[in-house]
Amino acid sequence: MPTPPPNRRLSIRVRGRLDLEATLYSGQAFRWRRTPDGRHRGFVANRPVEVGMADGRLECRGPEPPSPARLRSYFRLDATHDAFLRGAPPDPLLGNALRTFPGLRLLRQDPWETMVSFVISQNSHEAKIRATIEALCRAAGRPIAFDRQTLYRFPSAAALAALRAAALRGTGMGYRAPYVRGVARRVRDGALDPDGLAAAPYSDAFRRLLELPGIGEKVADCILLYGCGHLEAFPTDVWVRRLVHESYYRPRRRPSHERLRAFAWRKFGPSAGYAQHYLFHYRRARGRLAASPA
């Protein structure tokens, strides 16, 4: 057996709170896994890392770890998180969510990986989404050794576009396979540049995403929020609709995405998407609690 490459370690000071458990498993990222000793393995900037908190610092380990600047960016270890907490509107439900998960941070993920991940996410569950994305990485991602195991990076657009149909379907993504292939082709051919979406105005980036197959309003907003730093993007999935219906207003008919977004901007301001993630996670955590036996 070949000797694994040596690992390098980084330690990064964290101002304010960072709740890795809530941040990594709240449905914004799909490639993290808990280790037996309470740490977490995943990818940052498509490089495998193991992360954990110790003495208020973020400890990071990996064969080719990303720079401290990339880690700070990924985990949003800057002023924007506290700015959101301080500037959040005085809403009772949001207040409960903020007090329950003050260290839940909105990640800054890779735009391309976020695009594909949320195309796969449509009409699926988190566990299934995670399994499908892992299978996709194994099918088309470049391998890299970490300790004794072989991990697979997230595939490039070119690699996904070149994947055979049978291999794509073999990941378990079902009817979404042509969507993923279509998106990969458009990106590979330069019809859309995922990295350009962050700099574009929200509404402009939103319209561009809607032109791609398998990307509707909800998925577009997830991409813009989790992958492109557009904090006003307000994804409305079944859980958000549920919670709006329970706690804010009950329209006669199913409100359009546009109407919900208008409501969210009025209610939560320019960081409505950040609020959305708190409400989404809080509502799902509460649902699991309520469903479990007392």
Added chain:
DNA sequence: AGCCAGGCTAAGA
């Protein structure tokens, strides 16, 4: 063992 899931597309009104 069904139900449901971080929805989208296309067809029909």
Added chain:
DNA sequence: TCTTAGCATGGC
């Protein structure tokens, strides 16, 4: 323009 059936899959 607004509704709605159909869609693949498998975790729970």
